[in-house]
Amino acid sequence: ALKMVFLHSDWVEFEPVKKAVRTADDVEKEKKRIENALVVLTSVEKGDESVVGEAVEEIEDVAVKVGEKRIVIYPWAHLSSDLEKPEKALKILEEMEEALRNKGYEVYRAPFGWYKRFSISVKGHPLSELSREVKKGRKDAEDTGGSHYRIVGQYIVLPDGKIDDIKDGYKERFPGVKAVVKDELGGEFSAEPPAHVELMKRLGIAEREPVADAGCLRWLPNGAFMFELVRRRAWDEVVGKLDYVYPVISPTIIDKADKGVRWLVDHFPERHYKVLPGGRVPKEKDLFLKTSGDYGIFSLHRDTTYSYKDLPVCFAELETDYRYEQRGELRGMHRIREFHMQNMHTLCRDIEEGWRVFEEMWKGIANVFEDMGFGADVFVLYSERDIWERKKEDVVRWAKEYGKPVVVFIVEAEGVYMAAWIDIVVVDSKGRPIETGTAQLDTRSAGPWGMYYADERGQKREAVVVHAGFGMERAFAAMLEKFAREGRAYYEDWLAPVQARVIPVSREHIKYAEEVARKLNKLGVRADLDDSDETLGKKVRRAHTEWIRYVVVVGAEEEKSGTVSVTDRADGSKKVVTPEELAEKIRENCRGKPYLPRVGPLYVSRRPVFGM
Known part of the structure; x- marks a missing residue:
């Protein structure tokens, strides 16, 4: 080279x-x-x-x-x-x-x-x-093919709505701006592993799977529990809120013989996992594991007959995707070879309808992240100049609404099918950007794939496609990185596998501690009981290292009065309340969010340590 x-x-x-x-x-x-x-x-x-x-x-x-x-x-x-x-x-x-x-x-x-x-x-x-x-x-x-764009202009939209050139002062003021501009220009970042690599293992969220390929993770019980809650939260935000969204499931193995697939591979090349068929399947079959949901979802859109009255129509899928990242690029939950995507692909009549759906989709994703306890450090909009000039007032509104800067790169596409796309970016503990969620306005895929609708005159028209989605692994990586930067060590109440840990001062209070823990569970709080023989101080520290927000201590005074002594790690406050009052506070914090009961035994002593 x-x-x-x-x-x-x-x-x-x-x-x-x-x-x-x-x-x-x-x-x-x-x-x-x-x-x-x-x-x-x-x-x-x-x-x-x-x-x-x-x-x-x-x-x-x-x-x-x-x-x-x-x-x-x-x-x-x-x-x-x-x-x-x-x-x-x-x-x-x-x-x-x-x-x-x-x-x-x-x-x-x-x-x-x-x-x-x-x-x-x-x-x-x-x-x-x-x-x-x-x-x-x-x-x-780092790229593998012909999907390139050229940046011909760059701006920043500040949280107060001001549009300016990207200056050094803004890069120092907003770490997210510094990170994304450096990354866009191929700057080098620290080779040290970010904080989430250690946290995901210590907190029992995920770790590498030794019997799988490198870059493939196994989700441990805490992680799998939170994964399901986030999946349900995303469902509520998209399928439950927008009446044009339908859930689907598409195949994982894709055949490159399809002309639409070939077009997509040519315009958005990835490092594919090749599938080697056996038996009587012809050797010339070119099969691979899907890298995104586009293939199967585009196929379903292509095979569905649409009138202009039907649109927009979105297919949503939680899918497992595969990308053969180079070994040196693998990093925790951020860069991996097998990953789970919550993807949405919407057919729209025109650019105006597509832009409205584009905004609804990326804001829905941002809402899920906010509920997980982290927001974007910066939004990054890539746009052709015509769209930027027509829609810049919307971008100003977004910056004001979220109180975050929007970095704008004006692009000339060279084989890219997007006319505009936005990334929701969080900066990790080493200063690297994590593109956590995205939405894309696609004006080029409909024709090659045959995704059409009939207009008011019955004429066939190419649709505008809106892609949107986020990776579950990246969402958790971003959450852990943001918390590590902030020095935070507890989950949002609705997401925590254990919301409250009940700790008796001594063994003579085990019975009352069990009554409290069982009552909290009946009241909709995921509570467990530390019945170990360790000191009170060690039990409290263990609850802290497990990121349990509410540490509930019971002793003679609490048993006598039917109360509990609660330390809230969010603000450090200590209060004596009834179990019912604690449950009401937690339920209020979880209002409108999905709920699952606690899994596993009530007693901490009966719980194994999972994984390596």
């Missing part, structure tokens, strides 16, 4: 000292200083003549984003051990220089083939140091 490191500099100085190769540039040994420039350290590897165009696009992409018109191409052999022959490498660098100059950039090239003295002052913003790798047919080493 052609490898490049981008340094946005206040200044750069270089001075040729001694020729390193016979074909070095013929230049004078004089120092040159260039102010305010994008310096591109470049190594040309063997066979790179074909990627000059891609490299120039990549350079221009970064230049636009950092707002720089002055470019310095700096030959830097140290990025590779497989260098092209000097004469060929020089030719490629000259072609890059000429192409950039033809695009209106002020271009300088440091002498090729020389040992040089070199000094640089790099600007301090998050995008000042980036790296890219360019190969034939793809711009970014």
Whole structure:
């Protein structure tokens, strides 16, 4: 590949000292200083003549984003051990220089083939140091195919509704803005594991499955319990609230022979898990495990006859998807190979109806996250310029409504089927963005898939498609990361597997503690009882490490008065109340949310420690 490191500099100085190769540039040994420039350290590897165009696009992409018109191409052999022959490498660098100059950039090239003295002052913003790798047919080493977009403008909509350019001050003020802009430009983040990797195991939520492929998790009892509650909450928010949504279930194994499938794979390539059929299935079958719900849901939309009066129509599915992420990319519940998606795909009559559904869908997802106890750090809208100009007042309203900034990237699509899409982003404990939920306005898929409706005149019309969804694993990762950043160690009441832990001061109060725990369960509170022989202090600490919000201590005074002493970890308050009063508070906090009774034994001593 052609490898490049981008340094946005206040200044750069270089001075040729001694020729390193016979074909070095013929230049004078004089120092040159260039102010305010994008310096591109470049190594040309063997066979790179074909990627000059891609490299120039990549350079221009970064230049636009950092707002720089002055470019310095700096030959830097140290990025590779497989260098092209000097004469060929020089030719490629000259072609890059000429192409950039033809695009209106002020271009300088440091002498090729020389040992040089070199000094640089790099600007301090998050995008000042980036790296890219360019190969034939793809711009970014992390992508696998032709679904690309080009950013041609960027703005920020502040929580007060002001629209401005993205400035360094906003990146420092809003960590989410800093993270998404850095990520969009290919910036590097800490390699340390984020907080949720340890928390998901310690809290009994999930862990890797040793008999499965890497990146496949097993949900432990606490995690599976909360998973089901979130699934029901998402159902209530979408299927239960919107009268145009229908639940469906579609197959996991997809056949690439279908022309719609082939079109989708070409325009949204993924790392597929291939299915190797046995028996009498023809060997030429090209089967794979689905990477998203589009395939089966698009097929169902295609096979359904619609009138304009029927639309919008949405199919919702909780599905299991597969993506063969590279091993080095796997990270906890954030980047995995098998994952669960709550997906919705809606057919709409036109852009206006699609935009309304688009907003309903992403807000529904955001509502689920808010109920889980975390909100977005930032919203990121990618939009074609025409839609942004027509709908910017809506975006201003969103920023004000949620009190969060919206980063806006104006894009020109190159094979992407979305005209606009929005990501709900949470920043993890190491500063990385987690794209937790999304909605997409798709103006291109209906034709290739044959998703039509009959208009008022009975004429066949292509529908507009709205995709929306969120990954269950990513939602839990985002929740744990947000809580870790905030120093929070308890769940929302409706989501907690155990809402209250009853702890007797001593064994002589076990009977009363059991009465309290059983009464709370009958009143709709998920309560258990720590009947171990450990000290009161250790029992309280165990409840804390298990993220149980209400620690209910009972002793002689409480037994005599029929009360309990409750510590609420949300605010640290301690109160003496009746079991009925505690139950009423918890029920009130859970009002409107799905409910499941406690699972497992009442006594903590009878509960095993699950997993590795």
